[in-house]
Amino acid sequence: MTELTVVVLAAGGGTRMKSKTPKVLHEVCGRSMVGHVLAAVRELGPSRVVTVVGHQRELVEPHVAGLLPDAVVAVQEEQLGTAHAVRVAVEAVGHDGLGGTVLVAYGDTPLLRAESLRRLLDDHAADGNAVTVLSGVVVEPFGYGRIVRGGGGVVEAIVEERDATDEQRAINEINSGILAFDAAFLADALGRIGNDNAKGEYYLTDAVALARAAGLPVGARPVDDPAEIEGANDRAQLAALGRLLNQRIVTGWMREGVTVVDPATTWIDADAELAPDVTVLPGVQLLGATKVEEDAVVGPDSTLRDCEVGAGAKVVRTHAELAVIGAEANVGPFSYLRPGTVLGAKGKIGGFVETKNATIGDGAKVPHLSYVGDAEIGEGANIGAGTIFANYDGVDKHRTTVGKHAKTGSNNTFVAPVSIGDGAGTGGGTVVRGVVPAGALAVSAGPMRIMEGWAQRRRPGTEQAAAAEAAGPGTAGEHEASHNASQRVGETPAGASES
Ligand code: UD1
Ligand code: CA
Secondary structure, three states: OOOEEEEEEEOOOOHHHOOOOOHHHOEEOOEEHHHHHHHHHHOOOOOEEEEEEEOEHHHHHHHHHHHOOOOEEEEOOOOOOHHHHHHHHHHHHOHHHOOOEEEEEEOOOOOOOHHHHHHHHHHHHHHOOOEEEEEEEOOOOOOOOEEEEOHHHOEEEEEOHHHOOHHHHOOOEEEEEEEEEEHHHHHHHHOOOOOOOOOOOOOOOHHHHHHHHOOOOEEEEEOOOHHHHOOOOOHHHHHHHHHHHHHHHHHHHHHOOOEEOOHHHOEEOOOOEEOOOOEEOOOEEEEOOOEEOOOOEEOOOEEEEOOEEOOOOEEOOEEEEOOEEOOOOEEOOOEEEOOOOEEOOOOEEEEOEEEEEEEEOOOOEEEEOOEEEEEEEOOOOEOOOOOEEEOEOOOOEOOEEEOOOOEOEOOOEEEEEEEEOOOOEEOOOOEEEEEEOOOOEEOOOOOOOOOOOHHHHHOOOOHHHHHHHHHOOOOOHHHHHHHHHHHOEOOEOOOEOOO
16 A cells, blocks of 8 residues: 555634634534544545644644544644645655655545545546546536646646636636645645745645646546535535535434434434434434434434433433433433433433432332432332432532332432432432431421311311312311321321332
8 A cells, every 4th residue: 555644734714704713623513624524534544644733723733633643733834825734744744754645635624535535546546646636516616726627638727716717717627625646746846836826825736737747647536426525614604514414424324224203303423323223203413422222212302412322212302411321211201311320221210300420220210300419229219209319518519329129209308418228218208318227218297287177267258268168077078098198107108109
């Protein structure tokens, strides 16, 4: 294999983004634009990658180093043109260190695929070219450099918009900016390219005419899908490219056996992974490094960022981040899983439940209206409706543990630190502090007091009093059972909810 150096140009300002974030760091599908380009480049297995930085390099440089620690970073202090940028890259490597092929790409073309680069390099090698251009045949060539072909279709030059004649402006084959060079030719050409043009810049594209003047072969290969070579210069283009990339990703997963009911409202980041027979319902965003195992159903209307969803789990109308959802578990609707949530196999986090830093064991359930923070809940335990794990005392956070198969009552408050033993229980409305031993029942609500005839005495003349009067003296009506329960406080876990 011949030596391959890839130069990624990312020194430009990107003023049309109107952003404090450098253009190439703007994200589509969960990755920066330059991150997409570097990912495609990495697939080529190059000998070295040189990234040219300039504008806001204090932000771009560490970002690139984080993505590709081996990459050489070359600093272009002043942006004097694409040829100048490549010269800076070549100088960073050292002319002597450079052989084989040099591939130049831009940092703002997030849809670029390794496959297209590979085809360009294959053509370049097969034809023994000095320069091979990845071109594009487009409907609207305005602003691009045009590929000027002579007799027999031979590529003679690339002419920039501002330097083109009317006739040349009518050409709809454009320069993507991605070019493959013979390294020796490039080093020579960079020394000869001047800046005598409309923009007063050193144009890399001038290398084409220099090669032709020297009688060296030049080629141009149109890319199959022109979107691949499109750059995002403003936020509208960024969104348009994001939608196209998302479409590509979603279609890719469907081809791998994932059911996506509504591709138009499904957003899957580049780093997410889905197994065959996953079903994604409308309005779902699978973001970051989210991983979904087979037969899981996600949605509708759910956002998962950096989550793991186990096989056969169901996640309905849920917002989750850095959470692990076990196999065949159920989450939602309307659940909020914050970082550090780990739900076991066949577990449940139900409606209007918020969890954070909480391990919920296999088959354990938090079915309704609860906050579970800094907790460990044992397998098979059931947390009653409306339970608050009060983890914060205003100064420090404390943990709560609930043992295996414990059953806690509704409307409890666990004032952490709390430890509820295996098989223990709590009564409805209990405020738990400290330790509940295994198998014990904790009840803190005082015995209920009954004041007979209160409504008739204290609310005379109201519909309430009339209803009480009609029911007759001392009658509990259909609520007799709950009246009796109050007499037996300490014997039954009144108010436990289960589902
Ligand atoms: C360039 C090409 C044009 C092509 C178009 C495709 C030249 C002379 N023209 O034009 O033929 O159709 O791209 O988009 O090459 N950059 C640097 N340092 C510089 C100048 C540019 O790093 O000194 C980077 C920019 O950040 C950008 C890329 O190179 O990513 C292209 O530069 P830009 O000035 O946008 O070139 P265009 O005029 O669009
Ligand atoms: Ca441009």
